Amino acid sequence: MKVHLIGICGTAMATLAAMLKEEGHEVGGSDQHVYPPMSDFLAERGIPCRDGFDAANVTADIDLVVVGNAVSLGNPEVEEVLDRGLRYRSLPETVRETWLWDRRSIVVAGTHGKTTTASLAAWLLTEGGRDPSFLIGGVTGNFGSSCRLGQGREFVIEGDEYDSAFFDKTAKFLKYLPDIAVVGNLEFDHADIYADFEAIRVAVRRFVALLPRRGRLLVGADSPAALEMAKGAPCRVETFGLAGDADWRAAEVEPGPDGTRLTVVHRGSPVGRVRMPLVGAFNVRNMLAAFAVARAVGLETPAIIDAIGRFAGVRRRLEVRGRERGVTVYDDFAHHPTAVRETLAGLRAAVPSRRIWALFEPRSATACRRVFQTAFAEAFGDADETLIWRVYRSALPPAERLSEPELAAAIRAGGGRARFLPELSDIVRAVTDEARDGDLVVVMSNGAFGGVHGRLLDALAASSAGGEGAGRRTGAAETRPDGP
16 A cells, blocks of 8 residues: 555654555655654655645545544645545554454553563563564664564554544554553543543553453552452453562562562562563563563563563663763653652662752653642652753643742752753753762653753763763654654
8 A cells, every 4th residue: 555644753653654664565754843863764764754744745646544643633634635535544543454453462551661561571572482563652772663563473562542643532552452451550641631530540441341351461469540440351360560469579679770680479489580670660560561471472481581681671761871970861751750750769779879860851741731740749759959941831821831940849848959940051050060970860851851961961071071981872862752
C-alpha cells in the first residue's frame, strides 16, 4: 500500500512509519515544524516528510491515511481525507490490523514504568531466542531503536492510555489484543483527557476484560488501584512487587552506584540472584514484571538472569548525558509527581552521600496543571537543590495552571531548598557557580528543557581548568511525544 501519515514526526508516528516501510509499504507523511531527531530518523530510512500541512499532500494514489492523535479537525489534510472519503485509521488501529491478529500480544500498561518494562521484556525475549517484535515509546539501549519487526510470535507493545485520535478518544491500549497484560500501577494522570481517576480505572478495566481465558494478567502488588483490576480478570493472574505476598517479589535488595543486586522469589521460593544495572525500587518492580513475562512465554531462569545483567536501559530514563568538572548530568523523562519522587529516591538510595540537584520543567499536560501542585511539592524531598523553570503551557487558565513560585515556596516550607528561575541562563549559572565535585544533576522534563543539558555541560567545562572533557557526553534534540 501507499500510506500517508498526518503528524508523522511524533515519536510513535515516526516509529510506525519505519515499521510500515520495513513491512514493504510505500510510506510518507507531513507535519508542522519538522525538526530533529525525528526528521533525521525518517530521512535515514528514506521516508519523505513534508514540512507543513496542505491538502495537496493527500494525493490520489494514497491507499491509507494514518492520523496522529496530535492532529484535529480543521487540519487541511484531515478535511481533504474526509471530503474525498479516503480510508483512514488511528495509530493503534494500524498496529492492530497490520501485525497483532496473528501474534501473541504482550501489552505493558500502567501509569509509570511502561517503557522500561516493555524494553526489558523485549530484550529478554530476544536474548532467549524468541525473536520478538516490539513497539515502545522510547529508544532502547540494547537495540538503539524504539521498534523491531522479528520473525517470532511475540509482539511486545507499550500500552499507552492516552487517546487514539480526534475521531476515537478511547485509550490506545484497547486496540492491542492483549494475550499477556502487565498493569504495574495506577494513578491519576493525563488531566487534559481524563476527568478524574475513576475515568482511568474504567479504561483499564475495559483493557483487562479483553484478555482471553488462556491469557495472563501480571499486576503490581504495591499499587492498590492496580490490584483492583485483577478482580475482573477472565484469566490467570500473577502479582509482582516488593509486597511480601506478591507472587514475584524481590528480597535481599542491595542498591549501589552500579545498579541493584537482589534475589527474585517466586511464591516463596528463591529463583536466583540478579544484578541489574538500574537503580530505584520502581526499577526493581519493572524488572520483576519483565521477569514474569519472560517466564510466562517459557524462557529458562538462567538465560533471563544473564540477559538482565546486560540490559542497557532506555534513553531519557536516568540517562547520563555527560560529566564535567566532577558533576554528572542526567536526563530523565519524569513528569508526574510519583515519577519524580521515585527517581530521586532511587538515586538517593544508590549514592546516599552525593548531593542531588533536581532541575524541573513543568511541560507535560500533567506537569503543567495545578491539580498536581501539592503532590509536586512533596516529590522533591530527596533533592538537595531544586531549580524550577517556567511552565511550558502558559496559555492554560491561571486557575488550572501550576504556580512555579508557589511550588518553590512549598518545597522550602517542607525543609528543602528550591528556587523558581524563569530564565534558563540563570539555571545554568546557578549550577555552574554552586555545584561541586561529585554532585548529580537530574534534568526532569518530557521535552528538551531548552537544551539545558548541553548548556550545562559546556558551562561546567568552560569553568574547569583548561575546559577539558568536551567529548564526554551524548546528544539529544527535541522530541515531541504523541499525545501528552
